Amino acid sequence: MSARSSETVDVAALLERFRSRQATIGIIGLGYVGLPLALTAARVGFQVLGFDINPAYVDSLNRGESYIRHIGSEPVAAAVRTGRLEATADFSRLGEPDALLICVPTPLTKHREPDLSYVERTARDIAARLRRGQLVVLESTTYPGTTDEVLKPILEATGLKSGRDFFLAFSPEREDPGNPDFGTSTIPKVVGGDGPDALALADALYAGLVVKTVPVSSTATAEAVKLTENIFRAVNIALVNELKVVYAAMGIDVWEVIDAAKTKPFGFMPFYPGPGLGGHCIPIDPFYLTWKAREFDVATRFIELAGEVNTHMPYHVVDRLAEAVDRGGRAFSGSKILILGVAYKKNVDDMRESPSLKLIELIEARGAAVDFHDPHVPALPPTRRHGALTGRRSVDLTASALAGYDAVLIATDHDAVDYGQVVEHARLVIDTRNACAKAGIASHKIIKA
Known part of the structure; x- marks a missing residue:
């Protein structure tokens, strides 16, 4: 037949x-x-x-x-x-x-x-x-x-x-x-x-x-379901990222606010800020819908605004990092920075759309040198937009190595990292994931971003 x-x-x-x-x-x-x-x-x-x-x-x-x-x-x-x-x-x-x-x-x-x-x-x-x-x-x-x-x-x-x-x-x-x-x-x-x-x-x-x-x-309904799930996350993450910036200007810790707010048993769902969005879905899916919506002459202002907020987060983090290094009496240009975590989320080796790659490029564009440590990523794999970083290798996280950097930037909060050791030996810690507080560590060296 x-x-x-x-x-x-x-x-x-x-x-x-x-x-x-x-x-x-x-x-x-x-x-x-x-x-x-x-x-x-x-x-x-x-x-x-x-x-x-x-x-x-x-x-x-x-x-x-x-x-x-x-x-x-x-x-x-x-x-x-x-x-x-x-x-x-x-x-x-x-x-x-x-x-x-x-x-x-x-x-x-x-x-x-x-x-x-x-x-x-x-x-x-x-x-x-x-x-x-x-x-x-x-x-x-x-x-x-x-x-x-x-x-x-x-x-x-x-x-x-x-x-x-x-x-x-x-x-x-x-x-x-x-x-x-x-x-x-x-x-x-x-x-x-x-x-x-x-x-x-x-x-x-x-x-x-x-x-x-x-x-x-229909197949179109099923396609819309997945976009809706991830746009929901992207919009809410954008909200807490914006609140992070607003509350920081007021001297308020957004992490403490979220932890208290989530005790409400109804009407609130916790989302958490970070250095930018990673993974294959949340940074990408909203733009699939905004592109398709233009075919129907429909504006997606809310979704696009969330995308702008989340896309800007690496720039905000690098600004905070540069300000902290400068306040410590060292010029950011010419400084040495260690990024902790290059996977897009904790405890995996998944590098898809990781904000750490953008952070490395932004920091180096401002004249600083960057190394990274990630217990799950021994070397940076090839990526579509960050090919120049391919092959860079993770450095060992030792006391002497930590002391040699002007600042350590926590971009991914892997459980395998000893944050007590990091804070003890680093000159300055920029924490984008609240990792130190979650580990019960407090120090004047820690700046949240």
Whole structure:
């Protein structure tokens, strides 16, 4: 039978394959989203074929080794040992799985517009091997309409039709790297389908992977759900970042204010300030919606203002750092600064959109020299916007090393850092995460920023 045949797909049989976990699941992109999803699917009994363009990732997984710190190698080794997980860089095998889950990056261009090149390239790869009866699900965060307006036309250019020959859905990833309380299987999964059969199939697939599915009326609704979740966080983080600046001018500690306010059992949700936003979602997702809204002549002033506040935070931190060094009698230009933590959040090695990279560039642009220490990042990896920093290595955190810097800037509050040692030996500590106070450390050397 030809792959382009018009014979009716047996949806009931495919549903049963998903429900009985007899299906093969293909996962495209084996990073911070795709790898935990692949391990979850393998653990519950699906056969998993993982695709990635990085041969080092493929080789590592097939050896049973993880390249993501907070995941570890034990679950990878178990999945490979049971024969449930195989990784490949051979995209000609995309026709093998019953379902293809797309977990590729959706970054911004330098003009802060959506960059869907990874999604489009993956769609073309799938189209080259697409067969009747496959379910294709996009998990990458994007603007409402992407699945229908970008992914679907590429796949239907094959002559196969969504809802008849293959099935298309969107189910946004909700990963929180390093979160000890919630993992892939314990986070409810929103699912939207291109038609009722696609929704039923995607729902059946994810029902075998996660604690609960949340079906919605369309792929665009599911896309909007993910943007709403992260815009909510971005706006509230912008609010506390602005309050931090306002209260600091009044001599009030915003951290103390938040800790007291969150004792109210209703009507308040704590969010915390920082040196800028990091991670793949919160710094990026709001701009996906503001870009799409312009198509409908709708202004997103509130969201854009939040983006401006959060984007400005590294500049504010560097201003505070420079003022503190200058007040100590040393010129900021020519000073030596140590940044503690370059991962975007504590206790992980995830460098995506880390504000520490912007901090390094801003500090060095003002004439200071910068080193960093991060217990989870031995060297700075290649990044899209900070390529000149690639390969810089973490320095040892010793008493003599700390004493040699004009200031230590805490950008990420990793638990593995001894903040007592830092405050004892550093000349000056700029704390953007309230790490010292949380460790019970008070000193005239500490300045919050």
